[in-house]
Amino acid sequence: MNLAWADAYLGRFLSGxxxxxxxxxxxxxxxxxxxWSKGRPIxxxxxxxxxxxxxxxxxxxxxxxxxxxKAAHSITLADTTWPMSRFGRPLSRxxxxxxxxxxxxAIMTIVPVVPHLDLSLLRQTPNHVVAIRPIxxxxxxxxxxxxxxxxxx
Numbered sequence: 313m314n315l316a317w318a319d320a321y322l323g324r325f326l327s328g329x330x331x332x333x334x335x336x337x338x339x340x341x342x343x344x345x346x347x348w349s350k351g352r353p354i355x356x357x358x359x360x361x362x363x364x365x366x367x368x369x370x371x372x373x374x375x376x377x378x379x380x381x382k383a384a385h386s387i388t389l390a391d392t393t394w395p396m397s398r399f400g401r402p403l404s405r406x407x408x409x410x411x412x413x414x415x416x417x418a419i420m421t422i423v424p425v426v427p428h429l430d431l432s433l434l435r436q437t438p439n440h441v442v443a444i445r446p447i448x449x450x451x452x453x454x455x456x457x458x459x460x461x462x463x464x465x
Contacts, residue, residue: 315346322441323348334358334413334444338422340391340437342367362411362420362444369407369422370440380404390436402426402434410447417447 318337323346336347336359344356344363359366376383376395381403383395395403407422421443427433 318346319348319353322346323353324351332445332448336442336444337425338366338370338440338442340370340439342370342440345439359442362413362442365409365411366420366422366440366442369409373405373407373422373424374437376405378406380406387434389434392437394434400431401428402431411444413444413446419445419447421445 322335322337334347334349334354337345339345342363344359347354347356347358349358374392376386376393379395381397383403384398385396386393387396387402395405397403404423404426407420409420411418411420413420422440424438424440426438
């Protein structure tokens with residue numbers, strides 16, 4: 313794993329996009345490769361309280377029950393089958409859960425890092441990105457402001 317690439321594109325970019333989230337990169341088996349908070353690397357041990365839950369979720373994601381689209385067919389990889397769209401693009405499996413992180417309620421989202429341009433890179437189950445967002449006033453404000461109040465009964 314190229315950690316300089318991960319620091320730039322996962323750590324700084326994703327954390328810079330939303331400073332409230334901690335981001336972790338996990339192996340296909342759920343082991344922490346790197347973690348970031350506010351764009352800076354943090355100890356892998358920061359993920360320890362959630363590692364068991366994440367490993368279980370990653371194993372369950374292999375059943376393709378939660379996808380970001382409708383699977384038209386699957387391709388066979390070295391260790392699994394991967395769902396593909398009708399346009400021949402890999403679909404993302406995903407998992408979301410309410411968790412307790414650093415003593416606070418949070419939303420944990422897990423998605424695989426799937427290639428969009430060079431499908432030859434998809435040879436086995438990919439690494440996963442985990443985003444952990446605290447449930448706080450900022451999140452609640454974002455959620456409420458996205459509701460189209462004109463469409464409420």
